[in-house]
Amino acid sequence: MAFINTRSFSRSVLKQWQHYFLTGEIEGKSEDLYSLLALHPVQTIESWQYVLDQHLLAKPDEWDGYNSDYDVNKTLFKDIQRAFLGLLSCYHFHPEDRAWIFRQIYGAVYEVQRLFPLRLPGEQNLRQIAFTPDEVFISFVVDLWGYFLGEKVETYTQYLGNYISSLIPFIPLSAYGLAEPDVTNDKVAHYTWHTLHFVFYYAALDEAQADDETLGRIQCAKVIKALFDNYNGELGQYHALAQQVAEHGLAGVK
Amino acid sequence: MTLTIRFVCQPEHSSHWQASFELLQQERRGWQLQNAIDPISLAAADALEEVWQQLYYGSDAFDIAAYKVDGQQCSLTIITGAGVAQQLIKYFIPWLQSCPVSDMECKMTSEGE
Numbered sequence: 083m084a085f086i087n088t089r090s091f092s093r094s095v096l097k098q099w100q101h102y103f104l105t106g107e108i109e110g111k112s113e114d115l116y117s118l119l120a121l122h123p124v125q126t127i128e129s130w131q132y133v134l135d136q137h138l139l140a141k142p143d144e145w146d147g148y149n150s151d152y153d154v155n156k157t158l159f160k161d162i163q164r165a166f167l168g169l170l171s172c173y174h175f176h177p178e179d180r181a182w183i184f185r186q187i188y189g190a191v192y193e194v195q196r197l198f199p200l201r202l203p204g205e206q207n208l209r210q211i212a213f214t215p216d217e218v219f220i221s222f223v224v225d226l227w228g229y230f231l232g233e234k235v236e237t238y239t240q241y242l243g244n245y246i247s248s249l250i251p252f253i254p255l256s257a258y259g260l261a262e263p264d265v266t267n268d269k270v271a272h273y274t275w276h277t278l279h280f281v282f283y284y285a286a287l288d289e290a291q292a293d294d295e296t297l298g299r300i301q302c303a304k305v306i307k308a309l310f311d312n313y314n315g316e317l318g319q320y321h322a323l324a325q326q327v328a329e330h331g332l333a334g335v336k
Numbered sequence: 337m338t339l340t341i342r343f344v345c346q347p348e349h350s351s352h353w354q355a356s357f358e359l360l361q362q363e364r365r366g367w368q369l370q371n372a373i374d375p376i377s378l379a380a381a382d383a384l385e386e387v388w389q390q391l392y393y394g395s396d397a398f399d400i401a402a403y404k405v406d407g408q409q410c411s412l413t414i415i416t417g418a419g420v421a422q423q424l425i426k427y428f429i430p431w432l433q434s435c436p437v438s439d440m441e442c443k444m445t446s447e448g449e
Contacts, residue, residue: 090366090395092385 108137115158116165120173127186127199134162134203155202162200163213168221171234181241191248192218215252216270222246223270223277226306230280230299240302247309255318260326275323279335281306282327337421338401338445339414341429343437346408349376353410357403360412365395373435380435390427392420410437418446 091099102108103121106129112118118133138158166187170180189196192215197208222239229237239246256263256271257278263271284296284303292300310320345353356372359365365388373381388395398416414424421444429442 090363092388093367093370093382094385096367 111137113138115161116169116172119162119165120170120175125179125183131200134200138203155205159198159202159209159212162202163198163211167213167218168224171225175238177236177238178241180238184238184242185245188218188245191244192252215249219246219249219253220270220273222249223273226302227273227277227280229302230277230284232295236298237302240305243305243309246306247313250310250313251315255316258318258320258323260319260323276335278310278320278323279327279332281310282324283332286328337416337418339398339416339421339424340443340445341412341414341432341441343410343432343440344408345376345405345410345435345437349436350405350408350410352376354405357400357405357410357412361400361403363396377435380431383431383434387427387431391423398424 098108099117099121102118103123106123108118115138118137119130122129122133166183170183175183187199188211196211198211199208201208222242225234225237225239228234229239253274254263254268254271256268257274259271259275263275265272280299281303284299285307287296287300289297289300310317352372352375356369356376359369359372366385370381370384373384391397397420398414400412401415402411402413404411414421416424425442425444429440433440
């Protein structure tokens with residue numbers, strides 16, 4: 083329950099979520115979609131669907147203060163997709179469990195027309211996943227970046243090798259350029275470029291000389307680097323960028 | 337608006353007020369703050385969430401610009417909008433007064449005053 087450190091839950095609310103975490107029972111309905119999904123004691127497609135159907139306050143006529151034109155499900159769909167991508171970070175799953183949850187929702191590899199496996203409340207059909215490869219990949223590299231910077235103690239991304247490999251063809255070649263890509267116009271390249279610097283840097287360190295924290299980063303970096311090294315398609319200046327990091331380290335990287 | 341609150345606490349509570357103010361400033365205003373207030377007053381700690389429920393935007397409705405606990409002399413400087421400042425005077429000050437404190441002063445000023 084480490085997520086509570088980052089929240090302003092009162093004791094009574096905390097008690098309510100603790101009860102939910104232990105039993106799957108909650109009094110009435112809740113608007114806290116992320117906690118409903120992430121704190122349910124059974125993490126499966128069936129239980130998440132049950133949560134959406136039974137516990138989520140998500141029908142327009144159940145919301146106070148919203149007018150009838152507000153498309154609850156449109157917003158809800160974005161939120162549910164996010165819940166299983168970046169926002170699970172708030173709930174401190176073990177990284178392998180987190181990766182497993184990701185695969186339940188998004189699959190083992192990227193598929194353009196994959197259906198989101200959960201039905202929205204009141205809908206008959208599954209919707210197609212709306213995240214683009216860029217959006218998913220940015221979520222991964224931001225997680226990795228935070229890990230290499232020491233802002234996170236672990237990363238689930240290293241357990242999603244097949245998925246990352248399937249996204250590499252969608253990464254713009256500017257991500258491998260020798261100059262920093264523009265953050266506004268070339269966001270995915272920008273974040274990838276920075277993260278690759280750390281990947282190259284840590285992958286080159288000597289495991290035998292590393293403390294436990296650094297050792298984890300070295301091993302993660304090697305896993306990620308191998309995915310790119312083994313890619314058979316076009317990688318632009320990837321090898322030149324790796325050489326640049328070998329010569330200059332992390333100079334110029336934030 | 338700036339809300340400056342001063343009061344005198346009981347000598348044995350100084351460190352608990354210090355810890356509570358620190359949590360307030362760190363915006364850890366839920367269970368952590370309640371636990372810190374427990375040694376001062378269990379009832380006040382439990383009642384705190386009702387105070388936050390009365391505020392627009394809940395417990396995130398204000399910032400702590402400064403705080404000081406010097407012996408028994410406690411002071412808290414809060415920055416927020418005029419509406420929330422009025423709500424704090426209506427709900428937070430009575431809550432503070434429900435704690436074992438004395439000589440409470442509360443002054444509201446706007447920028448430039």
